[in-house]
Amino acid sequence: MSSQRSIEILEPKITGDRNMGETFFKRFTFNQLFQHWVMIGTFMLLVISGMPLKFPDAWWSPVIINLLGGFAMRTYIHHAAGLTMVALGVYHIVFHVFVDKESMLDRKVWPTIKDAKDFWQTIMFYFGKAEEPKYGRYSWKEKFDYWGAFWGMVMLCVTGLVMLFPFKAMEVIPYAYVQLSLIIHTDEALLATLFIFIVHWWNVHYSPEVFPMSKAWLTGNLSEEQMKHEHPLEYEEIMRQMNDTGEKRSSGR
Amino acid sequence: MINYIKHQVEVKITIKEKRVKRRIDRLERYWQMSICKKCYSLIRNKYIWILMLILSVFTGVIAAQEDVSCYHCHPNVVTQFRNNIHYNNGLSCVDCHGGSNTTESGLISSSVMSGNFIGRPTRENITDVCSKCHGQETKDYKTSIHWDMIQKGHTDAATCTDCHGIHDIRAISDPNSSTNHKNSPATCAKCHSNKEMMSAWYYGIKSDTFDTYKESFHWRALDEGYTLVATCADCHENHKTKSTTDPTSSTYPDNLPKTCGKENCHAGVNIDAKVAQGLVHDKESLHTDQFVFNKTAMGPQMNYYFLGPFDLAYWIAIFFKILTTAVIGFFAGMVVLDFFSRIKIKRRF
Structure with a gap:
């Protein structure tokens, strides 16, 4: 939320044996x-309900549609999940632009020259x-993940809404652009799906470093060892800040 | 002694009798259980023979009163006609083909083909036969481009029987009917996917309309069994099918918002919606990689796909092909390299 966030350190849990x-x-x-x-x-949900329509001639297309409960149900699931995702995107923008008080330029998520070097x-x-x-x-991989998802969300939400309300959209744009939305939507969705399933899942699930998975997505925490290994500069920064503020805390507990 | 032997013999006989009786009992039990018993007992009943005799005579009499004489020479046609909704509603051969209904069973009746018998109606005259009962439908049909073409001498153009079938006409609600809502694309495609037939008249008619329809969400839903979608007849009208250049046509550009905005379809379409500004029958192969600078020769609907000389539908698809291949190819390579680098590190320690 603020730059202070990075030096939050949770108290060691006394009760749990494993985290002692x-x-x-x-x-x-x-x-x-x-x-x-x-x-x-x-x-x-969107991938499962959408891909059978991207590849309607594949043998698995009717299988998945039947598993989802028929074409009407597939459409309903896709629309509901899609609208939830649009809401999520809007919430994300609103929260991190207007509610979050950290100055926009100080955010660590912007690409820098160091990323190119890295x-x-x-x-x-x-x-x-x-x-x-x-x-x-x-890391530069995580930044690419984030901005890739950001770009994908913008493309998919806009084209998805155009196709969900085609005749409302056609009051503004020609019908040809609704057809173009279909091309953009499906191609971008395929790109996103492949990227998530191959690259993102490799980084956070399958890579020998983190296998079976990095638990940061469930707990929001990183262990000290992980921190030293994956984000050494941030670790050093935190340690330096802590020393500056005079909080003496032994790091090698 | 002799008594003893006699006794022994009797005992043996009774044992044998018992054994035989047991076998007979077993067979009897099987017989009672078997399905053969049911029919066998029926056949042994003489009354059933009398009943069957009466029934066969009865059916023979009924059959003789119907189109036995047509069936005599046209068995396939008459069999097809028995699936027909007209047959169920009590019509017979005579109602369409003319002639007489009175027959002498067992002979090829001369009276059947007498009077106003017309035999096989020509393609121009089929509407006359159908209009005897279906007046409004025929009137609608005669405003269509199909009828115009027949009038101009192109008798290949669709008439009643091409869509509804000849002898196996079924109700529209019948799922096996060629005019059923979900079978409409296949029925229209019989002619409209036939390249020779479409180009024989003039070059304006496209033969890829079914292929382009297959790209739409309407077809994809229909193909998966969701039938509440538009098929050919919903937009192009079933009987009043007209050219898109005809201002009274439902597919004339100005009428498209109204056609799409039917009550059961996309209700509430604004009358100014730009539905006509693009190809409703769109397909990837319709778009070109050529730079088109002079767009005057192009159709007005194709125009909206262009940004300058670029056909967006083509170039956007190409853009995403390159982007997807590049990004996924690059990062998949990184994943492989990452994997091998981890192995190396592990070996080092």
Whole structure:
């Protein structure tokens, strides 16, 4: 919510044995987690109910439509989930532009020159020519995920609404643009689906580093070890700030 | 001694009798259980023979009173006619083909083909036959472009029987009927997907209307069994089918908002909605990768797809093809590299 968020450290839980003596770093607020959960739910429903119509001749298309309870039900699910996603997008914009008091320029999510450097260093790292880049709060992959989803949401919500209310839209735009909406909607949806299922799920689920999954999407917390490994710059920043404010807290508990 | 032997023999006989009796009992039990018993007992009953005799005579008499004489030579046609709604409503061959209804059973009746018998009506005259009962429908049909074409001498144009069938006419509500709402696309496609037939008259008629309809949500829903969608006849009218250039046509550009905004369809369409500014029958292959600078030769509806010389429908699809291939290809490569780099790190430690 504010820049102070990054130095929030949860008190070690005394009651739970498993968490005894471990320090957690707050990564996402409950608000952000909740947005992500709604996004997951609506996205899955939209993919399942939408893809049979993108590929109507595939053998699995009628199978999925029947599993969903027929074509009318498929359409109903798609529209309901789509409208929820539109509401989520509006909420996201409204909240993070108007409600969140953190100054827009201070947000860590904007792409920077360091991201371009990190990107090149990552490729070099993959070929064994460099060290792994040290990331701050968000790595370039996470920023790409976010802005990719942002672009996708804008495209899909606008074209989706045009197709949901075609005759309202046609009072403003020609019918040809409704047809173009269909092309944009389905192609962008395919891109988003492939990206989420291949790239995003690799980063947060399948990668040997985090397998079976990174629990940050459920708890909003990162462990100290994860923090040191995945966001070393942010970790150092937090430690420095803590020392500056005079809060002496042992980091190697 | 002899008594003893006698006794022994008797005992043996009774044992054998018992054994035989047991077998007979078992067979009897099986017989009681078997399904053969039911018919066998019927056939053994002489009254059933009398009943069947009466029934066969009865059906014979009834059959002889119907179109036995037509059936004599046209068995397939008459069999088809028995699925017909007209047959169920009590009409017979005579009502369409003329001639006489009185027959002498067992002979090819000369009286059947007498009088006003017309045999097989020509394609121009089929409307005359149907209009005897279906006056309003014929009147509507005669305003259609199909009838115009027949008048101009193109007798291949659709007339009543092409859509409704000849001898196996069914009610519109019958799901097997060729004029049923959900079968309408297939029925129209019989002629309108036939390239030779469509180009024989003049070059204005497209033969890809069914293919383009298949791209629409209407067809995709219909194909999955959701029938509350528009098929051919809903927009183009069933009997009053007219050219899109005809101002009285339901598909004339100015009338499109009204046609789409029918009460059971997209009710509440604004009369100014720009429905006509684009191809209602749209398909990927209709769009071109050519840069078109002079758009005067182009159809007015095609114009709206263009941004400058670019056909947006083509270039947007290309844009997303490139974007998807590039992004997914690149990041899938990153995933593979990531995987191998992790393995290397693990080996190092």
